[in-house]
Amino acid sequence: MTLITDVRLRRTLDSRGNPTVEADVLTESGGFGRAAAPSGASTGEYEAVERPPSEAIAAAREHAVPRLVGEAYAGNQREVDAILRAADGTDDFSEIGANSAVAISMAAAKAGADVLGAPLFQHLGGTFRGDNFPIPLGNVVGGGEHAADATDIQEFLAAPVGAPSVEDAVFANAAVHEAVANLLEDRDIACGKGDEGAWAPSIDDAEAFEIVDEAVSLVEDEVGFEIGFGLDVAGAELYDSDSETYEYSDESRDTDEQIAYVAELVDEYDLVYVEDPLDEDDYDAFAELTDEVGDETLICGDDLFVTNTERLREGIDRDAGNSILIKPNQIGTLSDAFDAIELAIENGYDPVVSHRSGETEDATIAHLAVATDAPFIKTGAVGGERTAKLNELIRIADDAT
Numbered sequence: 001m002t003l004i005t006d007v008r009l010r011r012t013l014d015s016r017g018n019p020t021v022e023a024d025v026l027t028e029s030g031g032f033g034r035a036a037a038p039s040g041a042s043t044g045e046y047e048a049v050e051r052p053p054s055e056a057i058a059a060a061r062e063h064a065v066p067r068l069v070g071e072a073y074a075g076n077q078r079e080v081d082a083i084l085r086a087a088d089g090t091d092d093f094s095e096i097g098a099n100s101a102v103a104i105s106m107a108a109a110k111a112g113a114d115v116l117g118a119p120l121f122q123h124l125g126g127t128f129r130g131d132n133f134p135i136p137l138g139n140v141v142g143g144g145e146h147a148a149d150a151t152d153i154q155e156f157l158a159a160p161v162g163a164p165s166v167e168d169a170v171f172a173n174a175a176v177h178e179a180v181a182n183l184l185e186d187r188d189i190a191c192g193k194g195d196e197g198a199w200a201p202s203i204d205d206a207e208a209f210e211i212v213d214e215a216v217s218l219v220e221d222e223v224g225f226e227i228g229f230g231l232d233v234a235g236a237e238l239y240d241s242d243s244e245t246y247e248y249s250d251e252s253r254d255t256d257e258q259i260a261y262v263a264e265l266v267d268e269y270d271l272v273y274v275e276d277p278l279d280e281d282d283y284d285a286f287a288e289l290t291d292e293v294g295d296e297t298l299i300c301g302d303d304l305f306v307t308n309t310e311r312l313r314e315g316i317d318r319d320a321g322n323s324i325l326i327k328p329n330q331i332g333t334l335s336d337a338f339d340a341i342e343l344a345i346e347n348g349y350d351p352v353v354s355h356r357s358g359e360t361e362d363a364t365i366a367h368l369a370v371a372t373d374a375p376f377i378k379t380g381a382v383g384g385e386r387t388a389k390l391n392e393l394i395r396i397a398d399d400a401t
């Protein structure tokens, strides 16, 4: 029934206005799935390779599509993903491109769900999944690689940890986003938005901490449940390997100073989440910081782990971090993303399913988070390509997918 009869690939626009790969997968009994690859700006050095979409499409048409059509079953995700790997023939999808791979992998999953007549999260997670919802981390102020002339720290994230429902959490993040705008206006700070829809004011990190802290408290009082906040430091982007220092606009910190600085921030602002506080090659520094503050907060590896089980295993062995960011396009297939989530959970690491800064209307990650009982999802606060995922979470909770 789910035998794949066609795979169509095309170039479509992403949220930054760049081309990306969209895939349609069709099956024998009329099943249909469509998915599109997202794209990072602050990409980790060890991520699977994204090729220019026209090249990725041509290579996938040549190497992968003939092995899938008439051969593979969309309902058998492991088989589809194994074929994508074999067709590519490299470790990092540099032949067909991780963008073609992930688009096909996700489209096949949707086609499989379509034939079953089941929501995607149920097809992926099984029939007993779907009662737990991830807490959305909402980017409200940002800079780094996502906006010019803004904060050094890439993302200041609202984290409505006490929200009674996913709907309450989603609206709380939007309210924090709005509260930030009002506070910026009070201070006469004009600003636009970064790639993920977060405000991108030309202020230093210290002022951003003040504003986000205040915005979170204001909304917390309004909604009556706990809202914490977190960060994506994107440490690898700040790290200069020649001088071995983290370069901020106003100062430079060596690794020990960076660890002390982040630990101080965790205490001062009760941060519930800190992503990539340190360089992507520095397992030792991650371990040291985790030892210091890992009981109080999540220390999450994004560029450190790149959704890769080998890198995660090394982190587990070395006690580096206690959480992993999960981005299917960093590794290339849904099966690989699942494996990383399972390994994380088995070892007490919290998986955080995540969007990329360049996104599309594709909402697969909302289903992936629910299917795997992931405790958090990071997918922005506002903006169409972000609300595509947030609204899908609300629909899943409402049993309306």
Ligand SMILES: O=C(O)[C@@H](CO)OP(=O)(O)O
Residues within 6 Å of the ligand: 039, 040, 041, 042, 043, 044, 155, 196, 232, 234, 302, 354, 355, 356, 357, 358
């Ligand atoms: O660093 C990150 O976590 C992501 C998403 O927020 O950014 P990018 O997609 O640019 O890597």
Ligand SMILES: [Mg+2]
Residues within 6 Å of the ligand: 232, 234, 275, 276, 302, 303
């Ligand atoms: Mg990150």
